Amino acid sequence: MKKIILGAVIACLPFTSSIYAQSQPQDGGTINVVVQPEPPSLMIGMYSNATTQQVGGNIFEGLMRYDKDLNPHPLLATAWENSEDGKTWTFHLKEGVLWHDGQPFTSADVVFSIDKLLRETNARLRGSLAFVDSITAPDDYTVVFQLKQPFGPFIRLFEVGTTPMLPKHIYEGTDYKLNPANHHPIGTGPFVFKEWKKGSFIHLAKNENYHVKGLPHIDELYWHVIPDAASRSVAFETGKIDVLPGGSVENFDVPRLTELDNTCVTTDGWEFFSPHAWLWLNNRQGPTADKRFRQAVMYAMDREFAKSVLWNDYGKIAKGPIGSKTTFFDKALPDYEYNPEKAKALLKEMSYDGTPVRLMAMPYGETWQRWTEVIKQNLEEVGIKTQIVSTDVAGWNQKIADWDYDISFTYLYQYGDPALGVSRTYLSSNIAKGSPWNNAEGYVNKQVDEWFNEAAVAFPDSKRADLYSKIQHQIVEDVPVAWLMELEFPTIYNCKVQNLVDSAIGVNDAFGTAWIKQ
Amino acid sequence: MNVIKSLTQNKVAMVGFGILFMFVVIALFGPYLYDGSPWRMVQRPFLPPFQNSNYILGTDTLGRDVLAGLIYGARISLLVGLVSTTIALLIGIPLGAYAGYYGGWVDELLMRFTEIFQTVPSFALAVVLVAIFEPSVYSITGAIAIVSWPPVARLVRGEFLSLRGQEYVLAAKLNGQSNRNIIMREILPNSLSPIIVLASLMVASAILLESSLSFLGLGDPEIMSWGYMIGAAKTVIRQAWWLSFIPGVAIAITVLSLNLLGEGLNEALNPKLSGNRES
Numbered sequence: 001m002k003k004i005i006l007g008a009v010i011a012c013l014p015f016t017s018s019i020y021a022q023s024q025p026q027d028g029g030t031i032n033v034v035v036q037p038e039p040p041s042l043m044i045g046m047y048s049n050a051t052t053q054q055v056g057g058n059i060f061e062g063l064m065r066y067d068k069d070l071n072p073h074p075l076l077a078t079a080w081e082n083s084e085d086g087k088t089w090t091f092h093l094k095e096g097v098l099w100h101d102g103q104p105f106t107s108a109d110v111v112f113s114i115d116k117l118l119r120e121t122n123a124r125l126r127g128s129l130a131f132v133d134s135i136t137a138p139d140d141y142t143v144v145f146q147l148k149q150p151f152g153p154f155i156r157l158f159e160v161g162t163t164p165m166l167p168k169h170i171y172e173g174t175d176y177k178l179n180p181a182n183h184h185p186i187g188t189g190p191f192v193f194k195e196w197k198k199g200s201f202i203h204l205a206k207n208e209n210y211h212v213k214g215l216p217h218i219d220e221l222y223w224h225v226i227p228d229a230a231s232r233s234v235a236f237e238t239g240k241i242d243v244l245p246g247g248s249v250e251n252f253d254v255p256r257l258t259e260l261d262n263t264c265v266t267t268d269g270w271e272f273f274s275p276h277a278w279l280w281l282n283n284r285q286g287p288t289a290d291k292r293f294r295q296a297v298m299y300a301m302d303r304e305f306a307k308s309v310l311w312n313d314y315g316k317i318a319k320g321p322i323g324s325k326t327t328f329f330d331k332a333l334p335d336y337e338y339n340p341e342k343a344k345a346l347l348k349e350m351s352y353d354g355t356p357v358r359l360m361a362m363p364y365g366e367t368w369q370r371w372t373e374v375i376k377q378n379l380e381e382v383g384i385k386t387q388i389v390s391t392d393v394a395g396w397n398q399k400i401a402d403w404d405y406d407i408s409f410t411y412l413y414q415y416g417d418p419a420l421g422v423s424r425t426y427l428s429s430n431i432a433k434g435s436p437w438n439n440a441e442g443y444v445n446k447q448v449d450e451w452f453n454e455a456a457v458a459f460p461d462s463k464r465a466d467l468y469s470k471i472q473h474q475i476v477e478d479v480p481v482a483w484l485m486e487l488e489f490p491t492i493y494n495c496k497v498q499n500l501v502d503s504a505i506g507v508n509d510a511f512g513t514a515w516i517k518q
Numbered sequence: 519m520n521v522i523k524s525l526t527q528n529k530v531a532m533v534g535f536g537i538l539f540m541f542v543v544i545a546l547f548g549p550y551l552y553d554g555s556p557w558r559m560v561q562r563p564f565l566p567p568f569q570n571s572n573y574i575l576g577t578d579t580l581g582r583d584v585l586a587g588l589i590y591g592a593r594i595s596l597l598v599g600l601v602s603t604t605i606a607l608l609i610g611i612p613l614g615a616y617a618g619y620y621g622g623w624v625d626e627l628l629m630r631f632t633e634i635f636q637t638v639p640s641f642a643l644a645v646v647l648v649a650i651f652e653p654s655v656y657s658i659t660g661a662i663a664i665v666s667w668p669p670v671a672r673l674v675r676g677e678f679l680s681l682r683g684q685e686y687v688l689a690a691k692l693n694g695q696s697n698r699n700i701i702m703r704e705i706l707p708n709s710l711s712p713i714i715v716l717a718s719l720m721v722a723s724a725i726l727l728e729s730s731l732s733f734l735g736l737g738d739p740e741i742m743s744w745g746y747m748i749g750a751a752k753t754v755i756r757q758a759w760w761l762s763f764i765p766g767v768a769i770a771i772t773v774l775s776l777n778l779l780g781e782g783l784n785e786a787l788n789p790k791l792s793g794n795r796e797s
Contacts, residue, residue: 252579252753309563309580361739366753369735370580377557388739390653 027217029516031497032241033507034232035202035223036248042193042202043182044164045113046121053161054245055202055223057508059100060187062160063091063110066504068271070327070416072155076105076165076188086150086459093141097211099167100186100193107137112168117176128157128420131457150459153417159272160189160509162415190216190512199225210512217515233257242497245507246270246489251367254312257492264495267314267488269506274323275489277411279375279482283442286406287357287384292350294479297407298336299343300382306374307485310367314490318483320476321422323414325486327461328468333476343382356385360400362409363393371409371484400436411487412437416504418468419456426475427452443480524786531782537775545596548589556586556742564758578747578761579754588768591744595772598659598728599721605663607717610670615701617671618678629675632668640665644727648736655738658731662724673716677709711787718780722773729769744769 035055041047044056063077072080079092097105115135118125131151136144147154157163165188170181185193188211191204202223206216224241226232233253235241237260246269249257258265281288281297288294303317316324319333359379361372376386386407391399399405414421424430428449430439448471455467491507493500496517500510525531554560561570565577567584575584617628635643647661681687682705690700731737732745733752744765751761 250753252757256757305559370750372739373557374559374580377555377559380555380557390735390739392649 025217025498025515026518027515028219029217029518030220030222031218031243031511031514031516032222032224033243034226034235034241034245034248036226036232036245038199038225038227041182042185042196044161044185045118045166046177046182048122048124048161050247053505053508055204056164056185056187057160057189057505058191058204058221058511059185059189059193060160060164060166061189061509062163062165063093063158065509066156066159066272066416067502068268068504070156070271070504072158076110077158082155087147089145089147089154091143091145093143094211095141097188098209099169099188100207101167101170102209103167103169105165105167105188106140107143108140109165109168110143111135111137112172113166114163117166117171118163121176122162124415124420125157125162128153149457151419151457152459152461152464153419153456156416156420159416159505161505189509191221201225212512216512218511221511229253236260236492239494242494243500243507244492246491249492250365251311251314254314254490254492258490262495263492264497265490265492266501267490269491269501269503269508269510270487270489271325272416272504273413274325274416275411275413275487276318276321276323277409277484277487278318279484280400280405280408280410280441281479281481282403282406283444283480284403287352287355288406290350291478292346293352294482295336296343296346296352296382296384297379297482298479299339299346300384301375301378301482301484302338303484304338306371310371310374311485311487314488316486316488318486320472320483321426321481322418322468322472323486326414326416326418326421328418328465330469330472332469333472336476340382347383352383354383354385356387357406358389359386360389360391360396360405360408363391363396368409375407397436400440401434403433403440403442407482409484410436418471419452423452423456426471426480441480443478445474445478448474448478521786525782528782528785530778531786534775534778534780534782537771538779541592541772541775542596544589545592549593552586552589554583554586556590557582558586564754566758567760567764575764576760579750579758584747584761584764587742587747588744588765590742591747591765591768592772594655594738594741594743595725595728595769598655598662599724602659602662602666602724602728603717603720605659606667606670606720607713609663610667611674611706611713613667614671614674614676615678615706618675619682619697619701619705621679621682625675628671632671635665636668636672641727641730644731645734645736648731653731653736653738655741658728658736658738661731662727665727666720666724670713670716670720673712674709677712678705681705681708711783715780715784715787718776718783722776722780725769725773725776 035051037051039047039049039051039055041052042056042059044052044060061076063075064072065075066072076094076097077091078094081090093107093110099105119129131147131149132145133148134146138144167186170186171179190207190210192207194203194205196202204221206219210216226235229250232244233249236244236257257263281294283289307313307315307317319335322329359372359376362368372388376388379386400408412421412425425439426443426448427439428444431442432438451467451471455464455471458464458467491501498515498517500514501507502513503509559581560583561573561577561581563577563579563581565573567576568574569576573583573585575588578584613628613632617625644661644665647664648657651657687700687704690704728743729745732743733749735749737743737746747765748762751758755762
């Protein structure tokens with residue numbers, strides 16, 4: 001059986017090559033980071049909160065890391081091969097890796113983490129594991145995944161937030177949720193857990209026995225809990241904080257902070273998530289049930305204005321359902337440019353009778369509130385009567401889940417592959433009352449369903465790309481939801497911190513390779 | 519006519535009246551003279567005041583005309599102030615009148631009921647009410663009325679308690695007049711002056727309440743109001759202080775003018791005070 005060697009080739013190129021190109025990294029120092037909001041736990045395999053991932057990603061590790069183009073690079077796995085039929089994946093693990101408590105990391109930990117623990121605790125991974133027939137460990141440093149059918153997104157499942165490696169010797173045979181190690185996490189990562197003073201800070205320290213020679217450069221890592229947005233900005237201004245992860249300060253503060261001396265800013269490090277914002281349009285009832293009305297909404301919105309005024313020009317206008325930074329984005333998609341005349345013509349063609357539509361604001365703070373007002377104004381200017389409905393977070397979840405809305409906002413992560421983060425919004429099999437994260441708009445297109453299902457398991461990738469192209473053109477024509485923007489959350493940091501973001505998940509696994517210029 | 523005369527002689531009260539009159543005129547006719555929705559994004563955002571003659575007061579965070587916002591905001595502020603005060607009077611006067619006139623268990627019952635509302639901090643209660651009934655101009659007006667009637671009831675009760683033993687009331691009773699008639703025709707007209715003074719101050723506090731609710735994001739999302747303008751601008755106060763300052767001044771002036779007018783009314787209607795002034 002001829003094997004395609006992927007990992008071994010890439011393994012020759014050191015992942016951290018970029019830092020050697022700059023200047024010689026220096027060891028030592030402390031980095032202070034904001035963590036907002038305070039995570040409920042650092043146990044990354046059981047809590048998928050964004051901030052659990054941010055802190056936990058430095059304690060735990062996945063088998064691979066992903067660069068900004070979402071290519072996998074070796075971490076705990078040094079090499080991997082896929083069989084020619086695409087159904088057998090073999091992973092070779094790094095030898096000599098130690099858990100923070102000194103026990104060796106072996107293939108038994110991998111099998112346990114994925115097959116037992118995460119299968120039970122991580123719903124998103126469980127969906128993907130449905131394609132996996134068996135996970136076996138022929139020896140201490142080899143793991144074999146036998147798939148039922150080729151599954152394209154498989155190679156993008158091994159990021160630390162999705163599939164962290166957890167210690168078998170600590171968790172086996174215990175109640176995972178109640179295990180005391182959840183409060184004192186033990187991973188293989190560059191930092192070991194020291195102390196968590198609730199409401200104040202989380203302290204991590206350098207892992208002296210880290211398996212990558214010479215890393216990490218930093219001695220101490222403090223994650224500060226500062227609940228008030230204005231105080232977070234001030235803490236950065238006064239130098240108490242070195243790093244503000246994306247989204248931890250309000251948008252309107254960003255220009256002021258980035259203009260400070262010795263302040264660097266990057267929008268990298270969100271490629272894996274590529275948060276995609278859109279307007280839910282209720283496809284079932286009212287004017288939004290008419291395709292021409294939904295297209296009119298697309299033409300009516302001045303998205304460039306919203307981008308420059310509300311997002312300080314961070315982000316990108318979304319062209320369709322798939323983010324432009326993820327794989328399978330089709331560059332040839334038609335544009336819905338800002339064109340009120342076209343919107344009016346479409347409304348006339350469908351003889352829209354002026355039935356008012358409810359526009360439900362998303363209670364996620366200032367920016368979203370203003371965005372609601374902008375959209376309302378855009379819609380009214382082409383003659384769509386719009387009433388803003390305001391609500392709290394619980395009410396918003398509830399109303400979307402109960403399909404009790406005409407138009408509303410949301411943004412969701414794409415997780416690097418359309419089969420992981422995109423199809424869930426458009427598959428008609430994913431219509432179910434009670435969740436605000438599925439096909440809540442009620443879009444039904446059997447052809448698109450078929451293509452999506454085919455694309456998830458098509459092999460090789462070129463076949464998938466063809467299918468996703470067809471899907472994108474069809475969906476962009478149907479406008480089941482009105483795409484707004486691919487959001488970008490700038491990470492703001494003190495320029496003395498070097499090589500901060502060098503993976504597709506940004507600060508979530510950043511500090512193992514970062515260093516401080518003395 | 520004595521009242522009007524003494525009021526017109528009170529310069530401070532006339533200043534208050536003048537400013538208030540101006541706001542009423544703006545609220546009534548401004549939107550017709552100054553067309554264009556206050557929500558329209560007309561210019562670049564953060565245009566400072568006095569830079570562009572078309573938009574004298576500049577534009578807000580989304581490029582909306584601040585002057586248009588002020589004009590439309592005057593309308594909602596005064597409307598909510600007047601309507602909610604009227605409702606509060608309609609609840610408070612009858613309750614206080616019955617309690618004061620009949621006394622005994624009626625008084626006990628009505629006053630205990632009033633105290634239920636008095637013990638809850640009024641702003642907190644208004645926030646809860648608006649949140650429960652979803653923010654709209656109706657729920658806001660209603661909530662403000664509900665939290666502001668208890669002082670009216672207590673005041674009217676006090677007046678009735680002191681007036682019900684007066685000779686003319688006893689005479690009316692002997693005359694065989696119905697209780698209702700005595701309340702409406704005899705006592706109420708004689709206790710009107712403190713109610714009028716209180717009402718003018720209530721309009722002021724209702725405007726403040728409405729602004730505070732809008733500031734907290736509990737305003738009617740369809741309607742531009744001063745409180746909303748400040749609330750929306752508070753986050754950019756370091757970049758564009760004038761966006762909070764201008765509507766803030768509008769609120770301050772309106773509330774101040776109502777207070778001045780109320781003070782003047784108090785002096786004019788209260789014989790003792792107006793006597794003092796003349797002597």
